[in-house]
Amino acid sequence: MEFSAEDATRSDWDFLARVVESAISNGASTINLPDTVGYTVPGKMAELIAYMREKVPNADQAVFSVHCHNDLGMAVANSISAIAAGAGQIECAVNGLGERAGNASLEEIVMALKTRKDHYRADCRVDTTQLYRTSRLVYGIIGMNPPMNKPIVGANAFAHESGIHQHGVMANKETYEIMTPESVGLTQNKMVLGKHSGRHAFEARARDLGYVLTDDEVKGFFEDFKRMCDLKKTVTDSDIEAIISSKIAAGQGLxxxxxxxxxxxxxxxxxxxxxxxxxxxxxxxxxxxxxxxxxxxxxxxxxxxxxxxxxxxxxxxxxxxxxxxxxxxxxxxxxxxxxxxxxxxxxxxxxxxxxxxxxxxxxxxxxxxxxxxxxxxxxxxx
Amino acid sequence: MEFSAEDATRSDWDFLARVVESAISNGASTINLPDTVGYTVPGKMAELIAYMREKVPNADQAVFSVHCHNDLGMAVANSISAIAAGAGQIECAVNGLGERAGNASLEEIVMALKTRKDHYRADCRVDTTQLYRTSRLVYGIIGMNPPMNKPIVGANAFAHESGIHQHGVMANKETYEIMTPESVGLTQNKMVLGKHSGRHAFEARARDLGYVLTDDEVKGFFEDFKRMCDLKKTVTDSDIEAIISSKIAAGQGLxxxxxxxxxxxxxxxxxxxxxxxxxxxxxxxxxxxxxxxxxxxxxxxxxxxxxxxxxxxxxxxxxxxxxxxxxxxxxxxxxxxxxxxxxxxxxxxxxxxxxxxxxxxxxxxxxxxxxxxxxxxxxxxx
Structure with missing residues (x-):
């Protein structure tokens, strides 16, 4: 059972502690403390979790959770600082989508935890190689492109523009890459497909991209692919992902x-x-x-x-x-x-x-x- | 004179302190400590500033600055925490645009400082009512829309969807609004313009929207406006802003x-x-x-x-x-x-x-x- 105290960060903390204690003694196993209007800052969020863990006598019988909004651009940092202070659950959303400026972005939190494991000493069981594809699918469903400078999943997230950086990355990847494109499921265009590619090559590429398709689906998508080959010189991985994810989302009809x-x-x-x-x-x-x-x-x-x-x-x-x-x-x-x-x-x-x-x-x-x-x-x- | 130490956050802090001391004694009045690859976290960034102010003997002769990248989604929080620790300058960018996942977003930092003045006790001289228009102009120049859930300037930033929140806002604005749309320069559509609106009404609206136009510009934009009225039932403020900012960016030609x-x-x-x-x-x-x-x-x-x-x-x-x-x-x-x-x-x-x-x-x-x-x-x- 999860108990959630709306606008917890702006509440009277002492009163909140008494409410939380009562919720736990009535069976709540998860205590969610939302920053409903995105008002708090990382240090304060950590203090709130620490305060509750100290002041609530039965705090050890529940998992603390936060639900951060991004009105001032700090939802990810606030969520992560809650983890550092002992929270065991984060409520977040793919691409950070949510009311107003949205919630904490799942892919940013996951990659921050993985990349800064040395600092946070916390982990989660998310398969990071699915982040890129999941993000694209969700953006596709709402008819939006990822902003080019969106962390982790934007088109520029792994693009080094300046010469000195490019040189550094070529000499030693770790110089400027704190995480690899492969770790979030970004594949390189290893093989270019075109109008002479057969169904098997198409199927193999779709499988490489992570799509498990039925025979009927392969047949349908391959027809779309051939039509696209008539219009485009080369068909890239992102074209193939676009065909498949749009069809999956769109379905068939009257x-x-x-x-x-x-x-x-x-x-x-x-x-x-x-x-x-x-x-x-x-x-x-x-x-x-x-x-x-x-x-x-x-x-x-x-x-x-x-x-x-x-x-x-x-x-x-x-x-x-x-x-x-x-x-x-x-x-x-x-x-x-x-x-x-x-x-x-x-x-x-x-x-x-x-x-x-x-x-x-x-x-x-x-x-x-x-x-x-x-x-x-x-x-x-x- | 500004001295900038690339990748400062991942450097050996002790060595960095000696370099900074030398830079200041050689005339540097601003010491910039960039988080070049977006690796650091708010607590660490604050520690770095505090460390330098303590260990560098002539630290009081320079202003400390940070330049944060957003690879893990924490550039705004990292910048703000540097201010809390005594930094006097933030390098940031309109809309957070910059290499890879970009830099800290100017509008988010400014509004965080203003909204949480109680906490940070710091301020800047940015006129917040220009934030929305500036953001749109910059997005326009690079041919991009603000992501709908971008803090401060996105279409949803001030949109309360859920019934309970709408009720709360109607009862008392401060319940859910930690900043007002007006404070960032978002004007309401008080008057709808259409095909019967004259040049004076158009000019007045453009002035309300903050555009200082020459007579020739008014004439040119008004023609575009009339043409748009033939195609659209009503012309909104954002249409007028789009006409003007696109024309300003596009110029004339052969x-x-x-x-x-x-x-x-x-x-x-x-x-x-x-x-x-x-x-x-x-x-x-x-x-x-x-x-x-x-x-x-x-x-x-x-x-x-x-x-x-x-x-x-x-x-x-x-x-x-x-x-x-x-x-x-x-x-x-x-x-x-x-x-x-x-x-x-x-x-x-x-x-x-x-x-x-x-x-x-x-x-x-x-x-x-x-x-x-x-x-x-x-x-x-x-």
């Missing part, structure tokens, strides 16, 4: 995009004709719009009505790098009280947009009338 | 987009016809491409050759929120050894792409053959 034809420009209204496949038959219609995305979505609306749907948000970002980068679109669509996120991925940003919208509509169709309450992502309390 | 006409789809090659204005005359051509962006760029290439240019990177993201969100495209283009970033902004993602590419070409044209060495953004050492 409608499938067969064809679209777009006419657009800055002096004309945009026009988009869309063909959708639905249960074996082809639906087709055309629509005008303000801009190409609006025209395409209007055409999809005509084919999939009735029109109680509302597009709440449209976000686009590029996933891989270079001239033929993959674009990923995330749309948030509301229908009555149901709210879903759809995602689409393509080297063609218009196709990515249409795929995302269809994905959202498929999710709504699958849901049926199941939800009569608003469905929205709930980020952590306390 | 080529201007007059018109484009695009045909695209998933079963046909894309075609794009482009008209550019160059010194009063109109150039026009059409090109095929793999996808709409590629076709448009090929057409621009035909009009602006010779073709030693290479597109290194293409990145797109949405700036404002909602159905008619602004898209911003950043392209990195190389010509010989010159390398530039171009940016384009529009509610039409195709137009944003073409504008970004033209912006890059204009920058190259303006440069001429001035640079024979590679120009690339240099992020901070040590």
């Amino acid at each position: 409608y499938r995009l067969a064809r679209f034809d777009l006419q657009s420009g800055n002096k004309v209204k945009s026009t988009c004709a869309v063909q959708l496949e639905k249960e074996g038959s082809i639906l087709e219609d055309v629509a005008l719009g303000d801009g190409p995305v609006n025209a395409a979505f209007n055409a999809v609306d005509k084919l999939t009505g009735p029109q109680s749907r509302k597009l709440l948000d449209y976000a686009i970002h590029s996933i891989s790098q270079g001239e033929d980068a993959l674009g990923e679109v995330a749309v948030k669509v509301q229908d009555g009280k149901r709210r879903v996120t759809g995602r689409g991925l393509s080297v063609d940003i218009m196709e990515a947009s249409i795929l995302a919208y269809i994905n959202a509509i498929n999710k709504l169709a699958e849901m049926g009338e199941r939800y009569d309450e608003e469905v929205s992502p709930e980020f952590g309390n306390p | 080529y201007r987009l007059a018109r484009f006409d695009l045909q695209s789809g998933n079963k046909v090659k894309s075609t794009c016809a482009v008209q550019l204005e160059k010194e009063g005359s109109i150039l026009e051509d059409v090109a095929l491409g793999d996808g709409p962006v590629n076709a448009a760029f090929n057409a621009v290439d035909k009009l602006t050759g010779p073709q030693s240019r290479k597109l290194l990177d293409y990145a797109i993201h949405s700036i404002s929120q909602g159905e008619d969100a602004l898209g911003e495209v950043a392209v990195k283009v190389q010509d010989g050894k010159r390398r530039v970033t171009g940016r384009g902004l529009s509610v039409d993602i195709m137009e944003a792409s073409i504008l970004a590419y033209i912006n890059a070409i204009n920058k190259l044209a303006e440069m001429g053959e001035r640079y024979d060495e590679e120009v690339s953004p240099e992020f901070g050492n040590p």
Whole structure:
């Protein structure tokens, strides 16, 4: 049983100690002391844990835990300093996602514990080689890219720019690398795949990247891979990860995009004709719009009505790098009280947009009338 | 004179103390002790400062400074703990940008000092109401969005999602708000501007947002604003900020987009016809491409050759929120050894792409053959 005292860091510590004592004597085996508004600082957090362990007579019968928010950018340091003071549990989140500025970032805490084991003398059983892939998957689900300077998982996290550093790393890795890219599961592009690569090479690479796939999945992903090879000169590991993780997150559905034809420009209204496949038959219609995305979505609306749907948000970002980068679109669509996120991925940003919208509509169709309450992502309390 | 000892936190402290003493006696008035690889932890950083102030006989003749990297997510906490131990200078960066996982984030340090003045008893002369705008401008220049959960400046930083928190904030702001949105310069949308707003209303709003504009600039931005009103139902503060800060960063140039006409789809090659204005005359051509962006760029290439240019990177993201969100495209283009970033902004993602590419070409044209060495953004050492 876990007992959690919201806003513990700003509470009266003496009163809090009496509450904690009572919680433990009533059966709480974990005592969570959240820094609900991200107000505390590392030294204070350590003091709080030490205070409780000293003042609460039955403190040894429970594990102390912290739940830190990142409003002033110190959630990771606050969590780690709690561990140094004797906390045995940290509540954190992949990529630090959470209410407002978020919670302590799981991957940063894990790597700080591993890298500074000499100092903290604490450990956890997280397999660090899964951190990179897990982070990408979670960012993918919410339709966001890792910030390039995000510790551990950002594109620049292991990139040494300055000449003197590069020289140092080449001479002796430990000069500037306190942890290796491999330790967090970042693989190098050892083999470049392209249009002449066969299914076995693709399957082997996916396995190297950590994906355990069924035969049907391999077949489906390989088709996507071949299509991508027609559009990109070389397909990198991050492209393959993007295909697989986006498909895993997106699933299948009622409608499938067969064809679209777009006419657009800055002096004309945009026009988009869309063909959708639905249960074996082809639906087709055309629509005008303000801009190409609006025209395409209007055409999809005509084919999939009735029109109680509302597009709440449209976000686009590029996933891989270079001239033929993959674009990923995330749309948030509301229908009555149901709210879903759809995602689409393509080297063609218009196709990515249409795929995302269809994905959202498929999710709504699958849901049926199941939800009569608003469905929205709930980020952590306390 | 500032003396900086690279990788100070991992050095032999005793030896370091002797080096620092010598630097001060030779005239150094600032002693910088960088945590070059982001290895240290708050307690240790405080110890280092205290150690130097105690062991270096002439320590009182210099200001101690730290320069923290964020590899383990603790740059802000490490910097702040140095202040608590007597450091008088912090080297940090807007948005925490810097090599690898970056440096300590200026806005987080400033707000931590202000918010926890009771604890740190230190201050700085930064005008906090400029933090939000400065952050957006810097993100804009590098073509990046603030991560939604970035402390202080992210879209969610002040958004209370959970019901109990919202109730608390309504009852008493201080319950969950340790700092106000206004204190970092986040203004509320008090007045919505639209197609019936005049130039004076626009100018007043820009002034409220902190932009001091010349008459010519007001005229130019107002035209962009009116065009945006044709495409968006309402124009928000963040739209206006996006228009102005993107224009300020992008400048003017040799080529201007007059018109484009695009045909695209998933079963046909894309075609794009482009008209550019160059010194009063109109150039026009059409090109095929793999996808709409590629076709448009090929057409621009035909009009602006010779073709030693290479597109290194293409990145797109949405700036404002909602159905008619602004898209911003950043392209990195190389010509010989010159390398530039171009940016384009529009509610039409195709137009944003073409504008970004033209912006890059204009920058190259303006440069001429001035640079024979590679120009690339240099992020901070040590």
